[in-house]
Amino acid sequence: MEPDDAPGGAPSGLHLPDPWPGFDHACRERHGVADPELALAHGVAVQRFHDRTAREGWSRARPGIRLHPHVNDSVQQRLLVVTVSTGGLAAASRDTAAWLHGLQRYPPDRPSVAVVHSCRATSYRDVSVHRARWLTADDIVEVQRVPTLSIRAMLLSSVRAPADRQRARLIDVLHLGLVTPAEILALLDATGPVPGKDTLRRLCEELGPLLIESIFQDDVARTLAGLGYPAENSTHRIDTVDGMGLTCDVALLPWRIALEPEGDAFHRSRHQRRLDRRRIAAYAGTDWVPVPIDWRDWLEDRDHVLDAIDAAIAAQRRRGIGVDHLPPRRS
Structure with missing residues (x-):
């Protein structure tokens, strides 16, 4: 074992298990996206993380963000690069969130991520970024290891879409029992001015009493x-x-x-x-x-x-x- 490859922080004379394999496995499960925080969570020192990923040819997606050389590129990986690198609240949004939740068959041509207004986030490859002043930690869930807007927050993020598309999506989520009209309306009541949210409110009030399956x-x-x-x-x-x-x-x-x-x-x-x-x-x-x-x-x-x-x-x-x-x- 090379000196810089030894488990960091181990007292002299003790032979502790090497944490790198556990970190490597966690990185693969997270679509190949690694950062110092993930390394530390698995007992890998930050300096060792940077040294070994450089030696093994991990690509540099963003400052501090490394991509596993044996994990293929994917939409989930690109979304994670954006959400992990923001340093604040960020989650897949709009049709991207709908795809992750299984509400549409294919991801959109341009995946999107919503971030809190104070975040300094930029797009990455084909992933676009938009700001949401209303975004809170309660609006984010993990789907396929990717931070994703909850169903009701996903609907709110899509209020700029045409009304017929919003209606179709709302029918699907209500029929599947993924959210109730009352839960959506409660989020709208708690949210400040958002252009287009009155359309979602009207659709909730119209479709809520009905039983529509598709x-x-x-x-x-x-x-x-x-x-x-x-x-x-x-x-x-x-x-x-x-x-x-x-x-x-x-x-x-x-x-x-x-x-x-x-x-x-x-x-x-x-x-x-x-x-x-x-x-x-x-x-x-x-x-x-x-x-x-x-x-x-x-x-x-x-x-x-x-x-x-x-x-x-x-x-x-x-x-x-x-x-x-x-x-x-x-x-």
């Missing part, structure tokens, strides 16, 4: 309502003879028609398709008529979907259901 369901209900169909923008409970009951996504109550939007992401596996068939079969014991709506048909052949809905309405009216309610007329 943005596809929301789009179907809102579009039909705009065309004159009495579509409920919330799930609806239907009683069945076995007492189990059904919950349909979008109900046309006057004619007892249950619209079932079927997105590709939720109806792909054999198990999911089997559950769908069981749901459709359960309607046989009721006077409701299910109308499945395929996501691709809705996007590419909407007239076909609307024709199917109109045909179901006509059939129900022939059975005497909803005869007092005229269906909307489409051009």
Whole structure:
């Protein structure tokens, strides 16, 4: 063992385990990002950290920040370089936080980090930095070893996004039970002036009382309502003879028609398709008529979907259901 490679601070005559392997393992788990604080936490002296990382060819990302030579570059690594080097509160934000939380499939082209206003932080590679006066330690959680805004703080950081994108994201987090409208509103109440936060407040107040399972369901209900169909923008409970009951996504109550939007992401596996068939079969014991709506048909052949809905309405009216309610007329 070379002199500068000996465990630092060990009394003469004692043979303590070398702390470097533990530090090396921790660095690999942290996407290859190391700094003197991580070294000290694992018993490696700061001077030894600098000497050995230089000798082994660790790249210098920022002053004091070294990258492990055997860990590949990643979005998480770049985010950590920024958050570790700020010296203050910093966390992945906006769509980047949504990606880390599993709310979107791919990271954004330009990942972002939010920092407190007093921090002296700069961008690194493709990672941008924006300041958030409202940011506190309570707004930050660790996801995939990366400091990340909590769900409600992530929503607040995204208030400059178009309202329809905010609506879709809010529907997802509410349906998954990741946050409640009351928790979001409490953060908004505790936050000073933030441009755009009134839009998030309005969306919370609108969507909070509703039970919406997906943005596809929301789009179907809102579009039909705009065309004159009495579509409920919330799930609806239907009683069945076995007492189990059904919950349909979008109900046309006057004619007892249950619209079932079927997105590709939720109806792909054999198990999911089997559950769908069981749901459709359960309607046989009721006077409701299910109308499945395929996501691709809705996007590419909407007239076909609307024709199917109109045909179901006509059939129900022939059975005497909803005869007092005229269906909307489409051009």
